[in-house]
Structure formats: structure tokens, C-alpha cells
Amino acid sequence: MSARLLNGTEIARQVRAELAPRVAAFSARAGRPPGLGILLVGHDPGSEIYVRNKGKAAAELGIRADTERLPHTATLDEVLAIVDRLNKSAVHDGILVQSPLPAEMGSDAEQRVFDTISPAKDVDGFHPVNVGLLVQNRPHLVPCTPLGIIELLVRSETKIAGARAVVIGRSDIVGKPSALLLLHRHATVTICHSKTVNLPAVAAGADILVAAIGRAGFVTRDFVKPGATVIDVGINRVTDPEVARRLLLSTPQRLADFEKKGSVLVGDVHPEVAEVAGVLTPVPGGVGPLTIAMLLGNTVKAAEASIGTR
Amino acid sequence: MSARLLNGTEIARQVRAELAPRVAAFSARAGRPPGLGILLVGHDPGSEIYVRNKGKAAAELGIRADTERLPHTATLDEVLAIVDRLNKSAVHDGILVQSPLPAEMGSDAEQRVFDTISPAKDVDGFHPVNVGLLVQNRPHLVPCTPLGIIELLVRSETKIAGARAVVIGRSDIVGKPSALLLLHRHATVTICHSKTVNLPAVAAGADILVAAIGRAGFVTRDFVKPGATVIDVGINRVTDPEVARRLLLSTPQRLADFEKKGSVLVGDVHPEVAEVAGVLTPVPGGVGPLTIAMLLGNTVKAAEASIGTR
Numbered sequence: 001m002s003a004r005l006l007n008g009t010e011i012a013r014q015v016r017a018e019l020a021p022r023v024a025a026f027s028a029r030a031g032r033p034p035g036l037g038i039l040l041v042g043h044d045p046g047s048e049i050y051v052r053n054k055g056k057a058a059a060e061l062g063i064r065a066d067t068e069r070l071p072h073t074a075t076l077d078e079v080l081a082i083v084d085r086l087n088k089s090a091v092h093d094g095i096l097v098q099s100p101l102p103a104e105m106g107s108d109a110e111q112r113v114f115d116t117i118s119p120a121k122d123v124d125g126f127h128p129v130n131v132g133l134l135v136q137n138r139p140h141l142v143p144c145t146p147l148g149i150i151e152l153l154v155r156s157e158t159k160i161a162g163a164r165a166v167v168i169g170r171s172d173i174v175g176k177p178s179a180l181l182l183l184h185r186h187a188t189v190t191i192c193h194s195k196t197v198n199l200p201a202v203a204a205g206a207d208i209l210v211a212a213i214g215r216a217g218f219v220t221r222d223f224v225k226p227g228a229t230v231i232d233v234g235i236n237r238v239t240d241p242e243v244a245r246r247l248l249l250s251t252p253q254r255l256a257d258f259e260k261k262g263s264v265l266v267g268d269v270h271p272e273v274a275e276v277a278g279v280l281t282p283v284p285g286g287v288g289p290l291t292i293a294m295l296l297g298n299t300v301k302a303a304e305a306s307i308g309t310r
Numbered sequence: 311m312s313a314r315l316l317n318g319t320e321i322a323r324q325v326r327a328e329l330a331p332r333v334a335a336f337s338a339r340a341g342r343p344p345g346l347g348i349l350l351v352g353h354d355p356g357s358e359i360y361v362r363n364k365g366k367a368a369a370e371l372g373i374r375a376d377t378e379r380l381p382h383t384a385t386l387d388e389v390l391a392i393v394d395r396l397n398k399s400a401v402h403d404g405i406l407v408q409s410p411l412p413a414e415m416g417s418d419a420e421q422r423v424f425d426t427i428s429p430a431k432d433v434d435g436f437h438p439v440n441v442g443l444l445v446q447n448r449p450h451l452v453p454c455t456p457l458g459i460i461e462l463l464v465r466s467e468t469k470i471a472g473a474r475a476v477v478i479g480r481s482d483i484v485g486k487p488s489a490l491l492l493l494h495r496h497a498t499v500t501i502c503h504s505k506t507v508n509l510p511a512v513a514a515g516a517d518i519l520v521a522a523i524g525r526a527g528f529v530t531r532d533f534v535k536p537g538a539t540v541i542d543v544g545i546n547r548v549t550d551p552e553v554a555r556r557l558l559l560s561t562p563q564r565l566a567d568f569e570k571k572g573s574v575l576v577g578d579v580h581p582e583v584a585e586v587a588g589v590l591t592p593v594p595g596g597v598g599p600l601t602i603a604m605l606l607g608n609t610v611k612a613a614e615a616s617i618g619t620r
Contacts, residue, residue, distance in 0.1 A: 188507070195471055
């Protein structure tokens with residue numbers, strides 16, 4: 001048995017294609033394109049790549065994307081000042097402050113930034129007002145990765161209503177909002193985490209299993225009910241040859257890549273799960289492309305909602 | 311086997327006793343008692359009783375409670391005008407608009423009222439900002455019944471961390487916030503609802519079972535793992551003799567009461583569950599008294615937080 005792999009790149013392309021006429025309609029009506037203001041603090045290599053990809057995807061769709069940069073020595077006040085300026089900007093409908101912020105800014109810096117972004121421009125969906133509206137099932141701007149997970153499930157015709165869904169991970173960014181979206185689509189949802197007793201057995205009850213833990217290859221075949229749909233949210237860079245060889249035993253091509261490059265991206269789901277699951281998202285090329293597509297969708301949505309209010 | 315009954319009336323008394331010195335300290339410092347503004351629209355008999363009990367409990371604790379009334383013909387604008395006045399009041403720290411509002415006001419009237427109440431005075435915890443803060447595990451004002459459920463569990467020394475908790479019901483008022491509170495205390499939480507497949511089997515996996523459905527005696531013994539802690543949130547008035555006789559077969563004293571009065575209050579949990587559960591909350595006298603105690607706690611908390619800000 002071998003799982004059907006969901007092609008996130010292709011599904012993201014469909015999502016973007018469906019956004020294109022909305023971008024055109026907004027631009028015609030507003031006399032300007034939807035606009036996304038991105039703030040990048042410091043030089044985290046992962047963040048550089050994310051921000052570049054987001055900016056590129058926006059531009060390809062006709063969305064204006066402006067990236068501002070601050071050095072890693074910037075203060076929180078400097079970040080908040082830029083957020084404040086973007087809040088007031090007439091040409092920016094969405095604001096994205098790339099995580100992580102430098103550790104020196106303090107552990108609550110990110111939440112303070114997210115609290116400061118206007119809920120109407122909060123394309124990450126992290127402001128408490130948007131979180132509350134999601135809970136109350138009248139969502140406006142919803143976190144992008146959970147939206148992408150739903151998009152993958154819907155477009156792969158996975159039945160959500162009545163399904164048993166298990167979400168491993170209870171983060172504000174993925175775990176909790178994913179659980180809420182699945183709940184509102186009438187799944188019976190269980191949220192698991194580091195304190196869950198007998199996690200493999202709980203996970204193995206799932207028709208839909210969402211892995212958002214941040215540990216390479218953590219979800220092994222004993223976590224997975226045969227035929228289940230498994231959504232792998234993790235993106236973990238593995239550089240330890242021993243770990244890479246253990247994880248990539250069943251995918252010799254990827255192992256060869258690792259031996260050449262010295263690093264490889266691996267999800268939270270062990271590749272061996274492909275032998276058990278019915279449907280599986282690959283890493284890379286699964287959830288990741290959807291996250292960016294949903295960010296563009298949120299920007300368009302924020303732009304459309306702004307008409308008549310700004 | 312017979313379940314230990316949690317005495318909600320006694321636990322609520324303890325909670326109020328612990329609030330008393332905080333009420334005194336606030337009153338001494340602020341030169342006025344904590345204040346709760348209650349608005350009652352129409353003459354729903356249940357609401358009349360709730361409002362009277364809330365006002366009485368507040369007064370006994372030294373909290374000022376003012377009840378305003380509007381006829382059932384009042385408009386939503388009239389309700390919102392009173393909320394606006396209470397938002398600005400210097401002597402009211404909490405605002406409670408008793409549900410349900412008259413159906414004539416429209417299906418979204420309650421949410422519009424809750425959205426209008428200042429988050430700082432939102433002692434019901436229904437404003438999206440407070441809901442979002444709860445999700446992000448930095449709660450300020452949290453819905454009263456879920457808080458009461460946690461209080462019952464903690465004071466009965468039920469272990470929450472690592473336990474499997476199942477919440478039946480996904481309302482904004484009880485189900486979802488209860489699930490979040492249990493999750494943040496490290497339970498593995500499953501939320502069930504009308505679309506859940508094989509509900510009894512899912513419920514029977516629970517170490518902690520929260521029943522918040524609103525259907526008299528719905529949770530029968532096959533829903534309950536032997537020894538589980540069962541929290542019964544439902545308060546259903548039964549007037550059908552056949553239903554009453556079926557539910558009260560094992561409690562002849564209560565059946566006799568029903569035969570005399572023609573009605574009886576029954577929880578969502580069938581009385582036969584007492585033979586299986588380890589711990590059970592009775593109805594009445596379980597969750598109900600805690601809900602009022604936590605409302606008083608929220609009022610004191612809002613009052614304390616207001617010092618220096620108003």
C-alpha cells in the first residue's frame with residue numbers, strides 16, 4: 001500500500017489562479033493593487049527565504065509587496081513604529097512581520113507586535129480579535145497554515161464532517177486554529193501535545209491526522225490508521241547524517257541528495273508513513289506552498305473588505 | 311459502585327469566601343465597592359430567577375449590583391444605549407446582559423451586544439478580544455461556566471494534566487472555552503457534537519467527561535468509563551411525566567418530588583451514570599452555583615484591573 005501524495009504546489013497554483021480575477025477586480029475598482037507590507041528584522045536565513053518567496057508570489061499575482069528591513073539590533077519600539085505607519089498606510093491592506101523576531105527583543109515581542117497590527121490588516125490572523133472571531137465561527141482573517149490545511153483536505157475530497165481528526169501540537173499558529181477549523185467543519189477533533197499519554201494510540205484513531213510538532217520524522221507508522229489522511233505541517237532541516245539515514249532509508253533518491261548537500265528538509269511525519277496512510281502531504285511541496293497562497297488570499301480579502309472603510 | 315457527588319454549592323461558598331477579602335481590599339482602596347451592571351430585557355421566567363440570584367449573590371459579597379430592565383418590546387438600539395452608558399460608568403466594573411434576548415431583536419442581537427460591551431467590563435467573557443486572549447493562553451475575563459468546571463475539577467483534586475477529556479457540545483459559552491481551559495491545563499481534549507460518529511464510544515474514552523448538550527439525561531452509562539469524572543453542565547426542565555419517570559427511576563425521592571410539582575430539573579447526564587462514574591456533579595447544585603461564583607470573581611477581577619486605568 002502506498003499513500004496518494006497531495007501536490008501542494010499544484011493546489012496552491014489553483015488557489016492563486018482563482019485569486020487572480022479578484023486581484024484584477026479590486027485593482028480596477030480601487031485604482032491600485034492590493035498591497036502587502038512586510039517587515040523583516042535581522043538576517044535569519046530561513047526568514048530571508050520565506051520573505052523573498054512571499055514577495056515573489058505576491059508580485060506574480062499583481063499584489064504590491066513592499067519589504068522593509070531593520071537590523072537585528074533594532075528595538076521593539078522601532079518595529080512598532082513601522083507597524084503603526086503600515087496601519088495608517090492607504091496602500092497597504094495587509095501587514096506581515098516575519099517571525100522569529102531577534103531573541104534580544106524579549107519573549108513577548110512577537111505577541112506585542114501582533115497585538116499592534118490593525119485587526120483589519122492582520123493577514124497572519126494572530127490578533128486576539130481575529131482569533132476570537134475564528135472561535136465564534138465568524139472568521140475574518142484566519143492563520144494561513146490552518147487555512148491551507150483545510151484547502152488541501154477540501155481539494156483532495158477528504159471528508160471532514162463526521163471524521164475523527166487528531167491534531168498533534170497546540171500552537172497558536174497551527175494547532176489550535178486548525179482544530180477550530182476542523183471542528184467548525186464538523187469533525188470530531190482531538191488536540192494532542194507533549195503531555196498526551198499514549199500518543200501513538202490516540203493518533204491512530206484519526207481519519208485525519210495533522211502533525212504540527214516541529215520534530216523530524218516524529219510521526220511513525222504506529223501513529224497512523226491504515227488509509228488515514230495525514231497532513232504534515234513540519235519543516236525541519238536535518239543535518240545529522242545518522243538522523244538523515246534513518247529517516248530517508250525508504251527514499252534513496254532523497255538520501256543521495258542529502259549525502260551531496262549535507263542537509264535535507266524533513267517533515268514531522270516519517271517517510272515510512274507513506275506505506276500506511278491513504279493520503280499524505282509531502283515535505284517540501286505539501287502544506288508550505290498553501291501557506292503562502294493563503295497569505296495572498298488573506299491580503300486580497302483584507303483589500304476587498306477595506307473598500308468603503310478606508 | 312456509586313459516584314462521589316461534588317457539592318457545587320459548598321465549593322461555590324469557598325470561592326466566594328476567598329473573594330471576600332479582595333472585595334474588601336478593593337472597596338477600601340477605590341472608595342467604592344466593585345460594581346456589576348445587569349440588564350434584563352423582557353420577562354423570561356428563567357432569566358428573572360438567574361438575575362435575582364446573581365444580584366443577591368453579589369450583594370451578599372459586598373458587590374454593588376444594579377439591575378436595569380427593558381420591556382420585551384425594547385429595540386436593540388435601546389439595549390446598546392444602556393450598554394454604552396454602563397461602558398462609561400465609573401461605578402460599574404462588570405456588565406452582564408442576560409440571555410436570551412427577545413427573539414424579535416434578531417438572531418445576531420446577542421453577539422452584537424457582546425461585541426459592544428467593553429472588553430475590560432466583559433464579565434461573561436464573550437467579547438472576541440477576551441475569547442482570543444483565552445485561546446492564546448493569556449486569559450483575562452473567561453466565560454463563567456467553563457471557569458466553574460475547572461474550579462470543580464481542581465477542588466475535587468481531579469488530575470487534569472495528561473488526562474483524556476471529552477467535551478460534548480461545542481458552544482461558544484461552554485463547549486469551546488471549556489476545551490481550551492482543559493487543553494491549557496495539559497489534558498488531551500476531544501470536542502464532540504451532533505455530527506460525532508459513535509459518540510458513546512468516544513465519550514467512554516474520557517477520564518474527564520463534560521456534558522454540555524442541553525438534552526435531559528442524554529449521557530447514559532454506556533457513555534462513561536468506570537471511575538471517570540463526569541461534569542454535568544445541562545439544566546433541563548422536564549415536565550413530561552413519561553420522560554421524568556424514565557430518568558428518575560433510580561432516584562425515587564426526586565420522582566416523588568416531580569409527581570408533586572409536575573416538573574423537575576434534570577442535567578444532561580442520566581442519573582444511572584452515578585453507578586458508573588467515579589465523581590459526578592449533581593443537577594441542581596453542581597456546576598450552577600459555580601457559574602454565579604465565577605461571575606462574581608470576574609467582577610472583582612475587572613474591578614481590580616480597573617485601578618489606575620479609569
